[in-house]
Amino acid sequence: MIETIKQHVAGLLTEKKIAGFLGLIEKNGHVAPHLFKDGESLAGFTLGDRKTAGDARYPLNKTLVTLSRAYPEETFGVLVRGCDERGLYGLFRLNQLTEDRVIPVGFSCPAELSEACECRKPYPDSLVAGEKTESSQLKKVAEMDGKDLARRFDFWTAQFVKCVKCYGCRDVCPMCFCKECSLECEDLVAKGDLPVEVPVFHLTRAMHMADRCVDCGLCDEACPSDIPLRLLYKKTAQIMDTDYGFTSGLNKNERSPLSQMGPAK
Amino acid sequence: MLDFTGIEKERLRARWVSSAEAPEFVEEVNAFIDTLKELGPSPLKAAVEAKKEEQKEAPA
Known part of the structure; x- marks a missing residue:
């Protein structure tokens, strides 16, 4: 090859x-x-x-x-x-x-x-x-969805609290290019405070990546605290797909439903 | 996403109300207050504190 x-x-x-x-x-x-x-x-x-x-x-x-x-x-x-x-x-x-x-x-x-x-x-x-490899199914998201609310709460709180706010996930992300990052806006994220505001910090990033994240998983690999960020963004992507029929980067010349006016398809 | 991370999605509500519709606004907020009273205090703060302590005791 x-x-x-x-x-x-x-x-x-x-x-x-x-x-x-x-x-x-x-x-x-x-x-x-x-x-x-x-x-x-x-x-x-x-x-x-x-x-x-x-x-x-x-x-x-x-x-x-x-x-x-x-x-x-x-x-x-x-x-x-x-x-x-x-x-x-x-x-x-x-x-x-x-x-x-x-x-x-x-x-x-x-x-x-x-x-x-x-x-x-x-x-x-x-x-x-190379050959066209077959695509795989989302198993881990379904597994997480299958747990009850209290279990999910426990799991994610334990994960988010590990964050050392190194911004590695953002810095490695090929889709993060904003000159001003919300996660560095002092009105939203207090400087020097640890742990970060759970779950606001991580969900803020997840929301910002909703129509951008291409699921490359580099953030997950970069995270020194091993927070399963990819799983989190996979869920966001799943919501974008079920509600809007949109997957970031899957088709060329696509447009994001989040930057269009009008009813959802 | 809140639901996915284990927080009742009823704790967040977004509604569009015109500035000319004061009664709708009042109704909406009152309904939300009732929902929140039913749900009770969020376990978030206590859980975060507990996890923080756990981490201190056993650094990974």
Whole structure:
């Protein structure tokens, strides 16, 4: 799979279709984002799979946004999984990236990873390598819904109270780009206070991500307190889907029901 | 989302009432007060305090 992608990327670079390719590199035992440029060898290029598939992912879209702001005239290639591509579609919709300045190079995730992520679409539309893996069902949300109210209250209060307010979830999030963040507004969130206001702090973020979150799960991986944030956002996404038939980033050119006037469909 | 995190969803209410409809507003607020009285105090504050103590005793 990786060889197919390397060839494809090398082709794009020599044909000058892209100014650079944003991917991952394995260097000194670490996986990090890297901009591969023309003439440079693709040595060290990695898909972010070390011990298991997808265990060294990185919010490349976030880097891409920074990059395209610095070089708005250039076109860049970017390595995407299914979730990353959903992120790209979301960022196009929210005017953070220009579609014709981005060439996604996609690969699919293996079935085990799709299963673990409970991913709705574990392959990108711009599939260069890999097969279209089957999507998985939301089991953990249903499991949580099955518990009674008191149990859920106990579970989430115990989770939220662990928060050390490091803002890691927001900082790693490829869909968080606001210049002013509500979670840093002192009128809403008291500075220096721990624990955070339960459950307001986490639900505020969940609401803000309702039509953005593309379920990549990086927040969950980044959280030093192991708060199951992904589960929380999966529920928000489920509500958006049942009530509005909308899933962030699932289809290109979609529009968010939260930014439209009129009755819900 | 409140319901998902274990808080009675009846504790939050959003209604649209025009500024010219004072009686509707009063009715709505009174009804909400009754609901809240029925539900009783929220267990949230006590639960958070208890969890905080637990954490102090056994740092993870």
